[in-house]
Amino acid sequence: MAGLSIENARKSFGETQVLRGVSIEVADGEFAVIVGPSGCGKSTLLRAVAGLEELSEGRIVIGGRDVTDLPPSQRGIAMVFQSYALYPHLTVRENMAFGLKIAKATKAEVDAAVNRAAAILNIEPLLDRKPAALSGGQRQRVAIGRAIVRQPQIFLFDEPLSNLDADLRVRMRYEFAKLHRQLGTTTLYVTHDQVEAMTLADRIIVLRDGIIEQVGSPRDLYERPANIFVAQFLGTPRMNILNAVVADGDQARLDDGRSLALPALAAPIAPGTAVSVGIRPEDVRIGAAPGALPFTIGFVERLGGLATVHLQAAKDSEPIACQLRDDGSLREGETVAALLPPDRLHLFDADGGALRREVRE
Amino acid sequence: MSARRWTVTLLAALVALLTVAPLLWMLSVSFMAPGEAAQFPPPLLPADPSLDNYRTLFGSFGIGRFLANSILVSTLATILALLFTIPAGYAFAKLRFTGRDATFRLLVAALVVPGQIGMLPLFLELKAMGLVNSYAGALVPWLAGIFGIFLVRQYCLSIPDEMLEAARIDGASEGHILRRIVLPILTPIIVTLALFVFLGSWNDFMWPLIILADQQLYTLPVALAAMSREHVQDNELMMAGAVVTTLPVLILFLALQRFYLSGLLTGSVKG
Numbered sequence A: 001m002a003g004l005s006i007e008n009a010r011k012s013f014g015e016t017q018v019l020r021g022v023s024i025e026v027a028d029g030e031f032a033v034i035v036g037p038s039g040c041g042k043s044t045l046l047r048a049v050a051g052l053e054e055l056s057e058g059r060i061v062i063g064g065r066d067v068t069d070l071p072p073s074q075r076g077i078a079m080v081f082q083s084y085a086l087y088p089h090l091t092v093r094e095n096m097a098f099g100l101k102i103a104k105a106t107k108a109e110v111d112a113a114v115n116r117a118a119a120i121l122n123i124e125p126l127l128d129r130k131p132a133a134l135s136g137g138q139r140q141r142v143a144i145g146r147a148i149v150r151q152p153q154i155f156l157f158d159e160p161l162s163n164l165d166a167d168l169r170v171r172m173r174y175e176f177a178k179l180h181r182q183l184g185t186t187t188l189y190v191t192h193d194q195v196e197a198m199t200l201a202d203r204i205i206v207l208r209d210g211i212i213e214q215v216g217s218p219r220d221l222y223e224r225p226a227n228i229f230v231a232q233f234l235g236t237p238r239m240n241i242l243n244a245v246v247a248d249g250d251q252a253r254l255d256d257g258r259s260l261a262l263p264a265l266a267a268p269i270a271p272g273t274a275v276s277v278g279i280r281p282e283d284v285r286i287g288a289a290p291g292a293l294p295f296t297i298g299f300v301e302r303l304g305g306l307a308t309v310h311l312q313a314a315k316d317s318e319p320i321a322c323q324l325r326d327d328g329s330l331r332e333g334e335t336v337a338a339l340l341p342p343d344r345l346h347l348f349d350a351d352g353g354a355l356r357r358e359v360r361e
Numbered sequence B: 001m002s003a004r005r006w007t008v009t010l011l012a013a014l015v016a017l018l019t020v021a022p023l024l025w026m027l028s029v030s031f032m033a034p035g036e037a038a039q040f041p042p043p044l045l046p047a048d049p050s051l052d053n054y055r056t057l058f059g060s061f062g063i064g065r066f067l068a069n070s071i072l073v074s075t076l077a078t079i080l081a082l083l084f085t086i087p088a089g090y091a092f093a094k095l096r097f098t099g100r101d102a103t104f105r106l107l108v109a110a111l112v113v114p115g116q117i118g119m120l121p122l123f124l125e126l127k128a129m130g131l132v133n134s135y136a137g138a139l140v141p142w143l144a145g146i147f148g149i150f151l152v153r154q155y156c157l158s159i160p161d162e163m164l165e166a167a168r169i170d171g172a173s174e175g176h177i178l179r180r181i182v183l184p185i186l187t188p189i190i191v192t193l194a195l196f197v198f199l200g201s202w203n204d205f206m207w208p209l210i211i212l213a214d215q216q217l218y219t220l221p222v223a224l225a226a227m228s229r230e231h232v233q234d235n236e237l238m239m240a241g242a243v244v245t246t247l248p249v250l251i252l253f254l255a256l257q258r259f260y261l262s263g264l265l266t267g268s269v270k271g
């Protein structure tokens, strides 16, 4: 097994720059997830690692070996595609054995590898079927099986769950996690779905427009987003962002004229500076408390156990989403007090970059 | 609803009958005595069916040789056409190389030019190469039909790139991918194409007539034409010759119908 490093990867298609200097280190055995909106260059990056796309600039190193100029089959990678890309005229067994047969493995070796992978994925009963006779989830497993059989140093997954229905997606997510624990293979996984990223990753790499926005553990990124983009990309409902101007004494004046207490910052900001204040919906507290502000309930989305309440300061003002346990008591049109606790606020400067809070202890 | 269905069925049957009737009459006439078909009104069935016409054909006329010639030329034409057309169509669809799309557009544009226009230049070229009056010369136009390349390319476009890339990651060479992945997927279209080429070269009259001077090398259509010049009056013999010409391809066509139809349909059904 081996680590992966992508060094200053750049890629242009004609005039369009798709990757604009991406550097990523994935440690041996790590499960790294690249997440970002569609079109940000995730697939291009993954395909460059696989050797299916040539970089305009930069290096790919796998297990200490520079593979930048090697063909895909010699890079020690296995890739699972979004469309699964199974060979339609071959049985599941033949699909999984295809690579080994080309590598001139003996029949015994091929059988052993295929049977082992089939056992791991619980697809033994499907081995003699053709892909057309499989469900989406089963095809997915076969595609993963084909990757396992290669015994790669690195697994590459390109949005492997996006073609499955919601229910199956949750189950397969769990299976991916289990598989990774079982095999311990270094994995680079690409998705546009932040839930997949949060649940699967040891480390998340947030990509936007071919540039890395932030790298860190899911917890890190959620608690300390480096900018508004990351803050709003991770977590549902997404983080509320309010425009404000810093006033004296740790206070800010919101757009609607009301005052809001700010957290202590590592470096104080001059009064009069425009900032964006972020708060996650689950951090908004409804109920009377010192510093709470009155809001009108504009709209309640009830999800069963949880409800998302949209709070409005005035009739036309931008609503603030608040997530809480639903006891059925909140009514649309009602006026409630809500607290935006200072220690739960995220502050961003005019460019969207996070302002660091004062480090306590 | 039901009345409409009957109308459609009836119309279809009528069209089918109109199409098949001449073929059936051809078969019938081939068993008639000389001059019988020229009577008025022409008889539908032979008064005294006999195999005399076929005896003459295979005997003194020696149609067996021309039949063999035709089978040889058409088979070779089919094999050669597939050999060149399939890789070309695949390459135009799936491989990246400079000038790919421009070249392809040029080829498609050439489809507009009727084949007959190219015949004289081609003849002169082959003459310079010393291929006139040989099967090598007769086969040249079939080497890589543009329509075939177009057909294969269109079908290849429906093969997802990711599948070929998966094979590349699996370590397959381009040749291996073509043989083990692409060819099996293309089977229906290959059968269709093979039939087209076989039929085309089997029925081709003009080119073999131009390029083949030696009577021993004649294919069936050319030989029959030569025969009809000698036996202008002998309709019954000509019809027997027509039967010998039509029957093999008809049988081939019917035998491969299953593949052929699926080949024509898959494109549209799969989208």
Ligand SMILES: Nc1ncnc2c1ncn2[C@@H]1O[C@H](COP(=O)(O)OP(=O)(O)O)[C@@H](O)[C@H]1O
Residues within 6 Å of the ligand: A013, A018, A036, A037, A038, A039, A040, A041, A042, A043, A044, A045
């Ligand atoms: N072969 C290509 N030629 C031209 N542009 C491409 C090609 N492949 C991808 N792109 C462009 O690069 C951008 C990133 O694509 P991609 O890596 O597939 O994004 P993602 O996987 O994050 O959705 C897109 O704008 C896409 O249109």
Ligand SMILES: [Mg+2]
Residues within 6 Å of the ligand: A042, A043, A044, A159
């Ligand atoms: Mg993608």
